[in-house]
Amino acid sequence: MDLILEGIKKAFWLLVSLDPEVLGITLLSIKVSGSATLISLFIGISVGASVALTRFPGRRIVVSLINTGMALPPVVVGLFVTISLWRNGPLGFMGILYTPLAMIVAQTVIATPIVTGITLAAVQQLPAKLRLQILALGATRLQMLWILIKEAKLSLLAAVMAGFGGVISEVGASIMVGGNIKGYSRVLTTATVMETGRGNFDVAIALSIILLLLAYLINLVLTQVQQRERRR
Amino acid sequence: MNTAPSPVFEARNLQVIRGGSLILNVPSLAVSEGEILVLIGPNGAGKSTLLQTLSALAKPSRGEIFFRGQKIGADIPLLQYRRKLAMVLQEPLLFDTTVYRNVASGLKIRGMKRDEIEPVVAKALERFGIAHLRDRSARTLSGGEARRASIARAFATNPEVLLLDEPFSALDPIMRETLIEDLEKVLRETRITTIFVTHDRMEALRLATRLGVMNAGEILQTGSSDEVMNHPANEFVASLVGVENVLHGEVTQKNAGSFTASVAGQAVEAVGPMEPGAEVILCIRPENVNLSGAVSGNQRGSGNTFPANVEKITPMGPYQKVQLNCGFPLVTYATGHALSALSIKQGTEVLASFDAISVHVIRKRE
Numbered sequence: 001m002d003l004i005l006e007g008i009k010k011a012f013w014l015l016v017s018l019d020p021e022v023l024g025i026t027l028l029s030i031k032v033s034g035s036a037t038l039i040s041l042f043i044g045i046s047v048g049a050s051v052a053l054t055r056f057p058g059r060r061i062v063v064s065l066i067n068t069g070m071a072l073p074p075v076v077v078g079l080f081v082t083i084s085l086w087r088n089g090p091l092g093f094m095g096i097l098y099t100p101l102a103m104i105v106a107q108t109v110i111a112t113p114i115v116t117g118i119t120l121a122a123v124q125q126l127p128a129k130l131r132l133q134i135l136a137l138g139a140t141r142l143q144m145l146w147i148l149i150k151e152a153k154l155s156l157l158a159a160v161m162a163g164f165g166g167v168i169s170e171v172g173a174s175i176m177v178g179g180n181i182k183g184y185s186r187v188l189t190t191a192t193v194m195e196t197g198r199g200n201f202d203v204a205i206a207l208s209i210i211l212l213l214l215a216y217l218i219n220l221v222l223t224q225v226q227q228r229e230r231r232r
Numbered sequence: 233m234n235t236a237p238s239p240v241f242e243a244r245n246l247q248v249i250r251g252g253s254l255i256l257n258v259p260s261l262a263v264s265e266g267e268i269l270v271l272i273g274p275n276g277a278g279k280s281t282l283l284q285t286l287s288a289l290a291k292p293s294r295g296e297i298f299f300r301g302q303k304i305g306a307d308i309p310l311l312q313y314r315r316k317l318a319m320v321l322q323e324p325l326l327f328d329t330t331v332y333r334n335v336a337s338g339l340k341i342r343g344m345k346r347d348e349i350e351p352v353v354a355k356a357l358e359r360f361g362i363a364h365l366r367d368r369s370a371r372t373l374s375g376g377e378a379r380r381a382s383i384a385r386a387f388a389t390n391p392e393v394l395l396l397d398e399p400f401s402a403l404d405p406i407m408r409e410t411l412i413e414d415l416e417k418v419l420r421e422t423r424i425t426t427i428f429v430t431h432d433r434m435e436a437l438r439l440a441t442r443l444g445v446m447n448a449g450e451i452l453q454t455g456s457s458d459e460v461m462n463h464p465a466n467e468f469v470a471s472l473v474g475v476e477n478v479l480h481g482e483v484t485q486k487n488a489g490s491f492t493a494s495v496a497g498q499a500v501e502a503v504g505p506m507e508p509g510a511e512v513i514l515c516i517r518p519e520n521v522n523l524s525g526a527v528s529g530n531q532r533g534s535g536n537t538f539p540a541n542v543e544k545i546t547p548m549g550p551y552q553k554v555q556l557n558c559g560f561p562l563v564t565y566a567t568g569h570a571l572s573a574l575s576i577k578q579g580t581e582v583l584a585s586f587d588a589i590s591v592h593v594i595r596k597r598e
Contacts, residue, residue, distance in 0.1 A: 129322075132284065133319070135314065136314065136317070136319035137318075137341055138311070138315035138341050139341045143341055150327075
């Protein structure tokens with residue numbers, strides 16, 4: 001119990017003293033996970049909406065793959081991204097392994113199926129005749145897609161929350177592709193693992209509390225937006 | 233010289249095949265400027281498929297559609313064509329935003345500027361009595377309000393042709409009545425070319441300048457309301473337009489300009505050039521069947537007058553449906569007051585009569 005209280009005190013102190021290392025780790029966490037979420041939103045919404053709106057042979061297999069991808073283990077992603085970015089790997093020429101960019105790539109791979117799956121479900125849930133109505137209003141295919149995405153915005157906010165939640169909290173892939181390099185590729189989760197391993201539980205708890213607070217604040221903002229939309 | 237107005241719409245050999253079944257087969261259909269063509273038919277008749285095909289929302293398996301003489305998809309691009317039409321579907325399908333933005337959506341899609349949209353939307357809202365709802369969320373509207381918003385959205389784009397797919401279904405009778413009244417007024421004012429599909433006969437009669445009957449993907453008959461109602465082309469059309477008395481008989485005697493047919497052993501007179509031996513279907517609208525009081529003795533009136541037994545009386549709002557047995561079944565309607573005055577109740581013996589001229593004759597196909 002003392003350990004937890006000590007951790008909370010330490011977290012409070014690290015926060016109010018604006019500890020440069022913690023601040024850097026937190027900012028990098030936001031930068032990496034925020035970028036990965038944004039990229040996954042772009043890919044996931046486009047792919048999810050397209051799959052929801054089109055019929056093609058093997059569609060069920062694609063939907064099953066997307067749904068399976070929603071439970072993709074971060075360590076598996078970390079492994080394959082590492083192999084891909086390894087010096088002799090297919091993308092080794094990019095030379096980005098053990099950089100924040102590699103972490104963004106790995107986290108994008110984790111978040112994209114989540115966003116795709118939720119978008120797919122959200123667009124499929126819209127009334128089937130809504131597409132006809134939008135086209136009947138004179139919309140182009142692109143305008144129709146945009147209107148449908150706007151109609152599914154409440155569910156898409158859930159996709160943002162799930163996607164961000166999935167990547168801000170993952171550790172396996174970030175450690176494997178980022179290397180947890182101090183001041184360069186260390187994020188809240190990887191730092192927590194490291195401090196726990198060192199027996200620095202107070203620091204680990206402090207970092208965990210910051211991570212929880214960060215996840216909570218971002219979800220609070222998104223929930224506010226979502227509920228305001230719901231009430232409108 | 234041909235002076236007939238050129239059609240706004242013209243469909244030729246239109247066929248839609250889905251899952252190997254022919255679900256729409258319209259060899260030809262033309263709709264003229266300012267016409268309100270109402271298509272009635274039961275569920276699954278192909279009415280919605282026809283509207284979706286005409287509006288280029290569904291691709292026909294075969295056939296061509298012309299808009300003001302231009303072949304759609306060839307002479308006129310599909311998008312440009314769709315922007316000349318407006319369609320209202322069975323459900324309001326409003327967007328998750330305010331009523332104003334919903335009504336403005338078609339104009340926004342066309343890239344109109346905000347200051348140009350404002351007066352157009354204001355007029356459409358006013359026209360359908362929903363100006364006070366402009367800032368309300370579409371999600372909070374009642375069924376009737378949502379339908380109004382949906383129709384206002386269609387009108388806001390100032391379409392050359394309006395396609396309405398049962399827009400009043402699932403509305404309560406009061407809302408339906410006021411909405412039909414408003415739509416009727418706007419359609420008469422704007423003289424916009426309209427194709428309206430419904431399964432409600434009364435809606436059809438209120439709005440149609442031309443009536444069509446559909447079943448199993450085919451248009452069985454088109455014509456003026458009077459023509460279709462009183463001269464149905466076949467038994468199906470007769471039953472759909474409310475001809476409740478459809479009698480099958482065989483011509484026994486040819487008279488001057490008329491004939492006598494045997495219906496369940498009874499002689500029924502009708503007008504028309506039929507030869508003895510011909511099999512006919514005799515259609516009599518219930519409102520053309522008259523009732524008179526108690527029968528005395530073995531009475532058989534002149535012309536089509538038959539002693540009948542009242543088998544059932546069913547209240548139908550302001551009228552009572554009276555089902556008679558004259559040797560063949562016959563249905564008529566009467567007010568409760570009239571039935572009381574004639575002391576007619578279930579089991580009463582009465583006289584049922586109808587004029588030979590009110591019998592519409594269909595020759596049975598060989």
